[in-house]
Amino acid sequence: MSLTTLGLELPTDPRWVNIAEMQIGEILIDHAYCEQKAASSCISLIVYYPEKTRLVEVLTPIVAEEWGHFQRVIKELRKRNIPLGHQRKDEYVNRLREVLYKKGDFNRAFLDKLLFCALIEARSCERFKLLSKHISDESLRKFYHELMVSEAGHYRTFIELAEEYMPHEQVRQRWKELLAAEAEIINTLEARGDRMH
Numbered sequence: 586m587s588l589t590t591l592g593l594e595l596p597t598d599p600r601w602v603n604i605a606e607m608q609i610g611e612i613l614i615d616h617a618y619c620e621q622k623a624a625s626s627c628i629s630l631i632v633y634y635p636e637k638t639r640l641v642e643v644l645t646p647i648v649a650e651e652w653g654h655f656q657r658v659i660k661e662l663r664k665r666n667i668p669l670g671h672q673r674k675d676e677y678v679n680r681l682r683e684v685l686y687k688k689g690d691f692n693r694a695f696l697d698k699l700l701f702c703a704l705i706e707a708r709s710c711e712r713f714k715l716l717s718k719h720i721s722d723e724s725l726r727k728f729y730h731e732l733m734v735s736e737a738g739h740y741r742t743f744i745e746l747a748e749e750y751m752p753h754e755q756v757r758q759r760w761k762e763l764l765a766a767e768a769e770i771i772n773t774l775e776a777r778g779d780r781m782h
């Protein structure tokens with residue numbers, strides 16, 4: 586899964602995976618909450634847009650899948666006798682939210698919600714790939730490879746939903762804008778090994 590395939594403009598700082606491996610417990614805790622938030626985001630979309638039959642149909646199994654991922658991360662924490670702990674502030678996600686349309690144009694806000702989810706899935710996929718290739722723990726390498734494949738599928742699902750409900754040219758243009766904004770955020774964030782993003 587390449588950066589080009591995911592559409593991302595800027596790769597993760599190579600130092601991130603080395604720092605992350607040294608703090609793998611912290612990464613697993615943050616990852617658990619990322620999976621919980623991914624499930625919650627899908628539930629929110631279903632609740633906000635119940636009239637969009639295809640969206641409900643497609644996202645319902647993803648809710649279950651993301652929650653299954655949460656359970657799998659919890660299992661990895663248990664294996665290492667690490668308690669879940671409290672949720673941490675996610676500066677990456679908070680800064681992404683700042684560039685989204687929130688009020689006014691209903692369709693633009695809807696599109697941004699879908700592309701926001703696609704972007705997070707794409708970045709998660711890229712980071713899972715790094716972990717699956719570079720950390721020394723063999724079981725975690727396999728674990729993150731499996732999740733990388735899953736996140737790539739979710740990324741495509743959100744893009745496909747956007748293109749189903751909105752004009753393709755509008756989707757492409759807004760996706761390009763959000764990719765540029767995401768690259769700027771990644772470029773200015775510290776390479777922290779205790780955060781998945």
